[in-house]
Structure formats: structure tokens, C-alpha cells
Amino acid sequence: MDFSLQPLFLAIMSLLMISSLTRSSEGAGIATYWGQNGNEGSLEEACLSGNYDYVNIAFLVSFGSGQTPELNLAGHCIPSPCTFLSSQIQVCQSLGIKVLLSLGGGAAGTGRGPILASPEDARDVAAYLWDNYLGGQSSSRPLGDAILDGIDFDIELGSNLYWDDLARALSGYSTAERKVYLSAAPQCPIPDYYLDTAIKTGLFDYVWVQFYNNPPCQYTSGDPSKLFASWDQWASYTGVNTLFLGLPAAPEAAPSGGYILPQELIDVVLPYVESYSKYGGVMLWSRYYDKNYSSTIRPYVNSDPLTYTTKSVKKSHAVA
Secondary structure: OOHHHHHHHHHHHHHHHHHHHHHHOOOOEEEEEEOOOOOOOOHHHHHHOOOOOEEEEEEEEEEOOOOOOEEOOOOOOOOOOOOOHHHHHHHHHHOOOEEEEEEEEOOOOOOOOEOOOOHHHHHHHHHHHHHHOOOOOOOOOOOOOOOOOEEEEEEOOOOOOOHHHHHHHHHOOOOOOOOOEEEEOOEOOOOOOOOHHHHOOOOOOEEEEEOOOOHHHOOEOOEOHHHHHHHHHHHOOOOOOOEEEEEEOOHHHOOOOOOOOHHHHHHHHHHHHOOOOOEEEEEEEOOOOOOOHHHHHHHHHOOOHHHHHHHHHHHHHHHO
């Protein structure tokens, strides 16, 4: 090669490599829920583990219908606000991890749970979330100045009305400069009682289905047939854009079953679900129960080794 052209060649090759890595970084990943056990370590520690690409801060347990919104982060900070988390959220985001606020959960706290009274009430709740957790402004932001990446819908009690209106209102706050990401965590039986109408809007970037505590559609040792049949349905379901396999990170995380041994997941389940174009990765409940599950499966969650390497390198540099 002409030595005068060598710098140009190297520059072109560098650009091609960067482009390739950027595309690959959007591949499959691991999501988890943090916030429901004071013994699970800090949010920052969860992100610095290098095991997650999405972290849902759980939960805003009660809101809507005139209720004072109630944030419940178990033993991490009682009562809220938990403004010290702002810097930890920013650390997570600096590592390329999306941090969302999760609505709902399995308990109502001291209120009546997540209940939207009308489409107008849904828009009011969206405005509250925007001002207090997303890109708006408020004098009393519970998590401080950090701007979360989006909102997760984990609605398991309360009312099943107007969640589609809330999704539309939140999506309306997205701009070219800052997108409001939306995710949903329905139960695996179709249709999900609370979130079906909302999911069908097609506005959710990620749908991490709970394939656990639901015997009709979960894995039982040696028999993946129910899980696979349910995955097939969800993969073709109206409104689902990117589909995650929601699993318990330990047997005790799901008293009604659904736990899959890491090696069975790697050998039997992941090869099947990864073959679908809508496959987005794995969601684990929860950070507290995840002792080494995510670190064991992480190299296999995305079958593209370049994607895994790219994410790992980025996060290992941050840890160092």
C-alpha cells in the first residue's frame, strides 16, 4: 500500500469499526427490577456489575384518581424522596444503561393502588411523571435532578382502565432530542387483564412478559412446551415491538414456579426464543434474587458475540 494513503485507510477502517459497534450495541440485553429489598445493594452497584442494560426502579405503587403519588423503594429510602439516588442514576446512564421508573407492582402501599379515573386523569398522571421523574421541572422531584429514560408499566392491581391513554400521553412528551421510553411487564396469559389495551397501541419499546407464577404458560423442568407456545403467541401479538423473556432469578423469586436453571436456559430455551425477530433479551425478577444468574447467562443472551463484547468493554472500563 502507498504509505501516503495509509492514514486515510486507517481512518476509514476505524469509522467502519465504530459504526459496526454502534449498531451491535442495540442488540439483546438483560433487564431487572431494583428497589424492593434493602439488602440488594445500591442502584449504582447493580449498574456497575456490568450485567444489565435496563434497570427498572420499583415501584410507584399508588397514583391517579386524586391520590398523592406514593413511591415505595422498600428499605432503600423510607419515606421518599430518595434524592440521593440522582447521582447513582446518572452513573447508570453514563454506562449506557436505561433507567426507568416502574409503575404498579404487586402491592398498593398505603393508597388504593394505580387507578386512573379517566383519560384526563391519565394525562394528569403523565404530566406528573414528566415533571417529577422525566424531563420536566418540579420543586419536589423524588429522585432528585436525574432525568429517567422512561416509564415501565407493571400494573397488577387497581383498575384496568385508561392505561392506553397514559401510554399515549407519555409518548407525546418524546422529542427528537429526548425519547421517553415505555416498557410493559404483562403476565404471560393472553390477554393481560390490565395492560392489553395499552400494549395494542404499539407505543411500548419493550415488552418483558412475566413467564413465571403463571403455570399455564411457564417452563417446567424438562418441558418447555407451554413456555414456547406462549412465546409464539406474544411474538406475533398486536403492538409488541421488542419481546423479552421475563424470568425469576432464583426459585424463591417465584413461589408459583417458572424458574429455569441457567444451563437449561442456555441449552434449551435461548436458542428457541433468539430465533424470533422480535427477541430483545431477558428480564429478571429481581436484582435482590440475582446472585449470579445474570452473569452466567449474559454471554448467551445475545448470540452476537460482538454485541456482548461491546457492552462488556464499555462497562468494564467504567468499573475500572
